Amino acid sequence: METVTNLIEKAYIYHTLTVDEVIKILMADKEETDYLYKQADLMRKEKMGDEIYLRGIVEFSNYCVKDCNYCGIRRSNKQVTRYRLTLEDILTVCKKMETVKQTTVVLQSGEDSYYTKEKMGDIISAIRSETSLAITVSSGERDIETYAYWKAKGMDRYLLRFETSSPDLFAVCHPDDDLDYRLRCLANLKMLGVQTGSGFLIGLPKETLAQLSADILFATSLELDMIGVGPFIAHESTPFKGAPLAYNRELYFRVIAILRLLNPKAHIPATTAFDALLPEGRDLLLARGANVFMPNMTPQPFRQYYQLYPGKPCLDEDGDDCAFCILGRINRLGRKVGNDAGHSKRI
């Protein structure tokens, strides 16, 4: 029988594993886990280099027409103060980002129909003409004409998580969504030549280790330019309130390391929610396979109103605080900031 160390070596060389093999690595002991992290970090260094790309997130609207059962800004949560940023607000933040080594803006929102194809197109083209930033959008499911229009206006990338590859679990979590449609959106984005990012939540209620392993392999099969995953942490104002953390904290980090071994050339962000798991969560991820950091650049006082999960860090800080904090973190890790746009390595 193959040992876990053998399986890690297999993943390092061939970038392929079976569901059972992923489960074994997810259950690795301390020594095996250390080896996994070492190999993931080595793979990151070999294929992605030492640069950490800074992609500032601007949460420009927390209105959402959807009611995802895990999400703190779902439409049924009447306790949330809703807001929308103006084009001027967004441009001000983008210009600040250029001065603190951030080369991409990530425009993130709920599914907000106020931002029509044209309105969002105007925001994208204004950023394109007034800054040098690469533009990532993450605003949910839209039709192919809309994605094509936004690309023509200057959008470089799109993030749309599939959240879980299980149709049953997807249906439990998303009362108004359909997994097939979401996957069609991802296929459309790829067909249009938009750099495409996706990923999943780790530890949704009723998720099994076999399902989590299937999600890791499914994300790999999509040949994504970016893979973003995060822990499910129950929000008190959602139907999933009170659900416990599904796994021990270490397992969440193993997921990222495995994804790196299976996807050597994908950009993998150290997502913010890992700081809600452990205070230094994002720093640990950057040493275990991740190569992208996404500072929160949403201006005050709006940050507190965009909480998809509880315990989100940096709610009291402003953009300057987050920008300088990450530069210090990168310095301490002995890495350097990526000066270029950090486009896909798969192109």
Ligand code: SF4
């Ligand atoms: S997860 Fe996204 S689509 Fe679902 S309710 Fe939250 S913001 Fe809306």
